Amino acid sequence: MEVPLKPLGKEDTRKLELALIFGTLMRQDVLEKIRNAEDKITWLDSLIIASGALARERAGMPVTKIAEELGRTEATIRNHLTGKTEAGKIVKETYELLVKKGGKLEFLIPGGEEIEKLRRENEELKKKIENVKQALQSLLSTL
Template sequence: MEVPLKPVGKEDTRKLELALILGTLMRSDVLEKIRIAEDKITWLDSLVIAAGALARERAGYPVTKIAEELGRTEATIRNHLQGKTEAGKIVRETYEAFVKSGGKVELVLPGGEELERLRRENEELKKKLESVKSALQSLLSSL
């Protein structure tokens, strides 16, 4: 999926916002923070607001309009955008990862890396098994 890093219009802004939300929520460090957070709803809300604020900022919205659209104070929005909140820092890190990839985003579900490693291992084992079968068949046919 490709994400507009400098959104033009509401649709692009929404795409970036959703990518920031999903990209942030799929990070293992964030999932752990959510798991241990006492007030999970507030923490998730902060992440969503920070993602919405950053997407709108990238689209050129002024802080006043961002605050109005997201239903938060201008101070809260500024704090997220300036990385003064943990949510703001984390969402900014996600955005920077998008920038490094040129806007190409691959969302990997938690455990996806382990699943991929197991798939590769499985393929290697299948090849070895076929090799052993072939060697056994050659041995049996020579007897």
């Protein structure tokens, strides 16, 4: 999925916001922090608000409008955008990963490369099993 890194309009902003939420929540370090958090709901809410704030900021929206849209104070939004909150820092890291990957979200999924490697190995093993089956059938027919 291609993600607009500099959104133009509400649809692009929403795409970036969702990519930041999804990309952040799929990070192994974030999953671990959520597991260990005492108040998981508050933690998730902070990540979602930070994602929404960053997406809107990248679209050129002023902090006052972001705060109004997200139902948070301007101070909270500024803290997320400047990385003063842990959620703000984490979402910024996710954005930087998106930038490095040219806006391609699929590369943010943890273990993606490992999954692809396992998929290839699985295909190779299937072929080998099929070859062994054929060899066994050939051997059985000669007996």
